[in-house]
Amino acid sequence: MRFLGFSLVVLLLVGCAPQPGIGEKERREWGLQPIISGFAPDRGEGGKYKLRERVFFSFTLSQPGYVTLVTMDSDGTTVVLERNVQLPAGRHTFPLATDRNAQGQAAYLVVPPLGPSRFRLLYTDVPATNRELFRGKLSNDEFNRHTQAYLSAATVRDVAETWMEAVQ
Numbered sequence: 001m002r003f004l005g006f007s008l009v010v011l012l013l014v015g016c017a018p019q020p021g022i023g024e025k026e027r028r029e030w031g032l033q034p035i036i037s038g039f040a041p042d043r044g045e046g047g048k049y050k051l052r053e054r055v056f057f058s059f060t061l062s063q064p065g066y067v068t069l070v071t072m073d074s075d076g077t078t079v080v081l082e083r084n085v086q087l088p089a090g091r092h093t094f095p096l097a098t099d100r101n102a103q104g105q106a107a108y109l110v111v112p113p114l115g116p117s118r119f120r121l122l123y124t125d126v127p128a129t130n131r132e133l134f135r136g137k138l139s140n141d142e143f144n145r146h147t148q149a150y151l152s153a154a155t156v157r158d159v160a161e162t163w164m165e166a167v168q
Helices: 024-029 140-151
Strands: 009-012 036-041 047-050 057-061 065-072 078-087 090-094 107-110 115-124 157-167
Touching: 036 047, 036 115, 036 157, 057 065, 057 115, 078 090, 115 140, 140 157
Parallel strands: 009 107, 047 157
Antiparallel strands: 036 057, 057 090, 065 078, 065 115, 115 157
């Protein structure tokens, strides 16, 4: 089930300092394969957005599977924006064009606090079943452990990371 559903908006928590993307060490340890490419907000990685502006995230999958979008703010609060969305190979944008509400296309809106925010896109070849992950406040190490646990049941898995910045 997806967090976004058909609600008017999903509020993004912003305000964490961008961290380096998933490094080669993590790629080896986590058994990642190059499935996700081009993951970025619509203004590019590090793009600046004013409060209440809409944000869309684009990415390409080299094969079909399930994706989950998670954000983490500066105090470590994590929010799952999309969970286990089954998608075909190809180019995609979140929220999906099929995510509608009474006013039309659903959107993510930038909300306080100001500053950089980090986003992680997780790919698995099977739906992930552990819904207890990515809840509450996490350290960077805990965020990585949750990511590893989320990916653990999948034979084929990948992770991509990006960031954006909320400004006035």
